[in-house]
Amino acid sequence: MLTPEFFARDTLTVAHDLIGAEIIAGTGPDAVAGRIVEAEAYLGQADPASHAGRGWTPRSAIMFGPPAVAYVYMIYGMHHCLNFVTEPEGTPGAVLIRALVPVSGREIMARRRGLDPAACRDQDIASGPGRLCQALGIDLSWNGVPLGSSAPRLAVRSVSGNGVRVERTPRIGIRKAVDLPYRFVAAGSPCLTD
DNA sequence: ATATGGATGCAA
DNA sequence: TGCATCCATATT
Numbered sequence: 001m002l003t004p005e006f007f008a009r010d011t012l013t014v015a016h017d018l019i020g021a022e023i024i025a026g027t028g029p030d031a032v033a034g035r036i037v038e039a040e041a042y043l044g045q046a047d048p049a050s051h052a053g054r055g056w057t058p059r060s061a062i063m064f065g066p067p068a069v070a071y072v073y074m075i076y077g078m079h080h081c082l083n084f085v086t087e088p089e090g091t092p093g094a095v096l097i098r099a100l101v102p103v104s105g106r107e108i109m110a111r112r113r114g115l116d117p118a119a120c121r122d123q124d125i126a127s128g129p130g131r132l133c134q135a136l137g138i139d140l141s142w143n144g145v146p147l148g149s150s151a152p153r154l155a156v157r158s159v160s161g162n163g164v165r166v167e168r169t170p171r172i173g174i175r176k177a178v179d180l181p182y183r184f185v186a187a188g189s190p191c192l193t194d
Numbered sequence: 195a196t197a198t199g200g201a202t203g204c205a206a
Numbered sequence: 207t208g209c210a211t212c213c214a215t216a217t218t
Contacts, residue, residue, distance in 0.1 A: 040213070049213070051202095059202060077199030079214050096213055130214050140201090173213055193214095 001148040002156040007067035011086040011093035015041040015184050018084070018095060020162035022103055024155045025136040032105030032136060034126055035159070036097060037186040038193060040171045042083070044092035048176040052092035062144060063092040070154055072133070072143040079130030082138055084147065084156070098172070098183075100126040100135070101191050109135035123191040169194075 002021065007014055024033045042050035044063070051073070052060040062071050063085055071083040071094050087093035102109055102125050109125050110117035113135050126135040133139070148155040165187040170179055172194055185192050 042213075051213085054203090057203065073213085074201055075212055076214055077201075077212095081213060083213085098213085128214070171213070175212085 002068075002158055003148065004066070004068035006158075007084060007086050007147070008088050009086065011041045011043055011095060012182065014084070014086045014093075015039045015095045015182070016166055016168075018097070018156070019166045019184050019186050020159055020164035022157045022159055023097065023100060023136070024157060025138065025153070026105075027151065027153060030105075030108065030137065032109050033103040033157075034100030034109075034132075034136070035103055035162075036099075037101055037164075037189040037191050038097075038099035038127075039184050040096045040098060041086075041182040041184075042094050042096060043182075044087075047180070047182075049171065049174040049178075049180075050092070050094075052094075053176075060092065063094050065089060067093075068147045070138075070142050070145040070147065072138060072140055072145075074140055075130070080133035080139055081129040082133050082136070082142075096129060097132060098129050099185075099189075099191050099193055100132055101189065102126065102135075112137060121190075127191045128193045 044052045052063040066089045083094040107117040126132040167187045169183045171183045
């Protein structure tokens, strides 16, 4: 399992290193897992696209807190986005998880998405930050959940020798700082959002 | 192209 | 208190 030390590093490095890792979400029969194929770094003061880009607010406060916790927010009134807080406490930063390949619990995830598990493709299940949260069953109540505690609701597992080549591109869907190359993807994955 | 619709932050 | 904005998605 990835520890707080992993997340307490430079946000761009963490985002890069998360590609190919697996997220395990939920407990018991509702637990599901997926491999990260797309993630974006959101920095602090120097990043206008970040919720922490204009300093501390009640919402961005969590990005200034200790690393290795979930930052979940709602966007457009109907979708949730899952981030992991990075950097040492006091320094804001987070990584938005944008796409997963289903690893286990594919049927549960497909059903949560309103899809036919037998007919849908992997890229229909968790490609896109909103779809991903729906597939994992994540909503606002997950905001602040620590990663990888005992009996975790949420954990991240590194996969050694995953053979993933990581590519770096500009971020998707933002209106500010559109040129900064803070998006990381698993090269050639069919489950990317772009 | 367009409808969807809650939380947030800032101006007033 | 009002309102523009928002790291999206499904549907036409």
